[in-house]
Amino acid sequence: MDEQLGTIKVKLRNISKSFYSRKEVFEAVDNISIDVYENEFLVLLGPGQCGKTVLLNMISGLESPTEGTVQFTDNNATDVGFVFQKTAVFPWKTVMENVELPLELKKEDKTERRKRAQYLIDLVGLNGFENSLPKQLSGGMKQRVGIARAYANNPQVLLMDEPFGALDAQTRYQMEEEVLRIWEQEKRTVIFVTNNIEEAVYLADRVIVLSSCPAKVKEIYNIKLQRPRDYVNQDFLRLREAIEKNTDLAL
């Protein structure tokens, strides 16, 4: 059934991660092996506190696995773009400066990086807010800045860690649509973490359901519903229910 999934972009092999404190060992991730395909929208779905963030951190290189390997098939391009859970914009930088940061750190030419940043700001729909400070922006707009900045890295893989968790329901629906629009326009491999089943089914090409602590792969769903998807479509609801029954409850 995997015939049309394309080339493999990232290989996770037998990844485990444990945290040691003086008294106990906390197992966050247990023996996960996943292939991530080029330009697919992969959603990791799991109950709260089950090691999804840890998994993303290991893919991005922020943390290293206790066991196993993360391998990018294109060795030269291990750059990732990371959209974080909490709004992680620099409050002292304007929208433009926030988006420019990755390019600035790469010592890119000033006019070049301004051009690229402007393109991304337009892409995420923040045209006109280039010189605004984060305190003047709403939660959804801040997350847009985060997405634009992640793209500025020119990443091979885009990692999104519950980016809309802190938004109100209305904005959340809107942002889900937006993230798909942006993804269609600037195709990237996306690994998106969420604990929201509806969100997972709405966004994903594939949903990987993770178990409760420690995180293991429980089931993989290929979502073949046509885009744009409809939240109240029969097939959508059926799939959503099937996944719901298969998901561990978070305490």
Added chain:
Amino acid sequence: MGNQDEKTTSKVANSILIETAARKRERKQLLIISLVCIFLFFGIWEIAVRLNWIDGKYLCAPSAVIKTFMTKLSDPKPDGAVLGIHIITSLKLVLIGYIAAIIIGVPLGLLMGYYHTFDKLVSPIFEIIRPIPPIAWIPLSIIWLGVGTAAKCFIIFLAAFVPCVINSYTGVKLTPPVLVNVAKTCGATRWEIFSTVCVHYAMPLTFTGIQVSLGNAWSTLVASELVSATAGLGYMIQQGRSLVRPDIILVGMLTIGILGAIFTTLLSKLENKVVKWRAKS
């Protein structure tokens, strides 16, 4: 329809007008209360001295303070220098000690907050020095540096140094890990994380430290001028005591108060400029 729209617009404009007027009135009332309070305070003080409720050698009337202030602008008697000389002498001491404290203290605190090894290296000594009151350093600083400007600046420096270090240190320590992670995933080096993330994040708290330092610097000034001074606001106050001239003492105190207030205002202005990104809570 158009008429309806016009009506609502004018209604909105009207309510805004009423709102601003109400706010203006409230501000005026608050200002009046403050002014009345000041006048009452000085009025009672003036009357109390004039009617001899208080002996003149303990306290003089506000009007006498203002008179002395005016004469001190040009008259070096009885304490040996005009007010301007006192101010310049003290300002020099305070500024040298204070600026040195900022230049050394703030970077030290920032680095201690970021580099763990550096922190462990410096903080044991710092923690021992920290609780020693700056005035306790006076005898040693006289032995080391003599009775001149250097010793006084050194004492003021010590007083202003501690809050600069502690606040910038805490500011860096409080940097949210997620911001550090953003920089890391953007490929920042350790130094870049420090300079582009932590230093900026620490600025509001650092400024609070610099403000506290300013207060410390001024309050240590008077004590430091106990060390064989020939001019200065602290010296002037001392002279006022020996000559039993409460008006001179009060002029000295008042001048320190005014100078302190001016500095605080200037600093706040600078702070608002540097950390204008901070969200008002």
